[in-house]
Amino acid sequence: MAGWWLFLRARDGLPAIGLILGTTVLVLAAGYTVYELQVVGSQPARAITVWEAASTALGAILPALLVPQMWTWERCGRLGRVRAFALGTAGLALAVPAAVTVLARVRLPDDAPWAGIALNVIVISALAMTATALFGRVLGPLCGLGCFLLGITVQQAVPAAARWIPLTLRDRDLAAHAWVALAFAVTALAVWTLTLGHSRLADRLTTE
């Protein structure tokens, strides 16, 4: 337990927990609130539910809060143990935002596409996690969120391209979507574990 505490203290552990709780409250309070995104007027609007947007934002930002701030020191220790911790937190960072969407079901109608949305959240979280480990904690969340916003914008503006974007609003073709999400998640976990959340490139780019 002390190990975990120390591990989280060397990250933005408390803000991360606060963000998770805040998002959960927001998602539960919002219920089935939907915004319509319509960039191109002649195409039908793309609905964005609050429980999708908030969980996705959480998934995109969470890895940045779990970037080690004393990573040079952590590398001096027993690497195997540190890697195990890194893998554990990365797994949690992927699972928690998706779990928030599943939790949102208590306020949603039965036919809400929660499984598809949870997979969307995993895709974006994994993307943000990979980008955070490779490019640092400033660019990482921007990559994740940017991909999400770009993805839904393209889905609205060019419906023909929609099925090539692994973000769904329907519980259709879930099997294919699940494989994509799994591939993204495995890549993210591997990158995060190997780099311990902070690659050398990220170290060069981070000039905070």
Place this chain on the structure above:
Amino acid sequence: MRAQWRPFPVPTAHLVVLAVGTWAVVTAHATPILGWPYADWVAVSAEARQSLALAGPWAAVCGAWSAARFTGARNVVVTPGAARVGGELVTAMLLRLACAALLGYAAGLAPLLAMTARDATAGRIDLLVVAGSAVCLVCFVCGGYLVGTVLPLRAAPVTVLVVAYLVVVTADYHSPALAAVWTGGVAAGYVEDPRTSAFRILFFGVLAACLAAAAAFVQRDRTLPRAPRSWAGLAALGVPALLAISPIRPEGPAIQYEADPPRTCQDVRGVAVCVHTARSPILPEFADAVGRVLEAAGPLGRQVAGVSDVHLWDEESPTHVVVQLHPKDSWWRTQVVEELAFRVSGSATCREVGVEMGGEFDDLAPEFAHSAASGGVATWMVREAGEEGEDVGGGPEGVALADRLGRMEVGEVHDLLAPVAEDLAACRAGELIGPS
């Protein structure tokens, strides 16, 4: 004499990223309009605002990045004890950032403006709308810059991205005088309320200035990392807030119908076919589609005296048909044929009757036979006009009627329909659905 070394307040790379990104997203947003078959100044002017849906968040994130990267209290390029210049630095940075954003924005819109200036057949650019949109883009830069001043680098760009996108997505919930972008398109036949457009320039200008002033105040007080920070500068944002609730904010619809819109007409078989002059390049194809339906309609089309584009705001009457034109879609000619056939055959009357009856037809009711007869004739007309479109209406009985008419000569059909022309128009021609 040694040249004095003066650091450039924003690295060129930041400005290039901002300008190129803005250019790219504006181009991506404006490309569909380049494919329209006519050049429409109203829609192109509005596009300057609508493209902010993508350009605004991008510019705001870049502003936040530059501010957070170079103005932080712990920044290594500034000695911790140095007094910050606040206003001077903010002015220098924001001027360059705003210029870069505007440059990319202008480059993105330039092809569209050039094409419209060359091809437009009516109207002219709405400078108030374009100017208001440019000021709004600067406002996005300043807003991002302020957040970058207040928050650390790892939090600022993400926060700004989320907030800017929320501003865009929730545009519907704000007054049009205050919303960065509007939902729904504007096209020839409408005019944007000039008072709203002028107020937008004023409001976004004041907002941008106050955001910059707030950033300057916050930076001026920032000396040591541990020194208490003062947020008093944020009070400057009260000015635009007051402006937003002040009585000079225009009320009423921001988009109005154009009074006495210019029209271009063509005579087709004695019928005047008119479109808004801005859309005159599509008039020949429109007239051709109308001509094909009128030829198929024969005696039914005699009562029609005029067909016009809905954006001319003509009154609809039994002798005057108003048609929605969607030339952005490739199947718009089929739509014209279907809509006209729907009107001429009386199906439109049947729909009104149906709505009056509560929208429900019992299979045995005489109204159902009337509706099927009109729908069948409409379907036959659409097929006769050479369109492969879907069946226009009338259900299985209507389609059966259309098939039956399709096996006859056109002259025979016209002879059959001529006596019941008035009944069809009034949705009373149920006897056509009889034993064949």
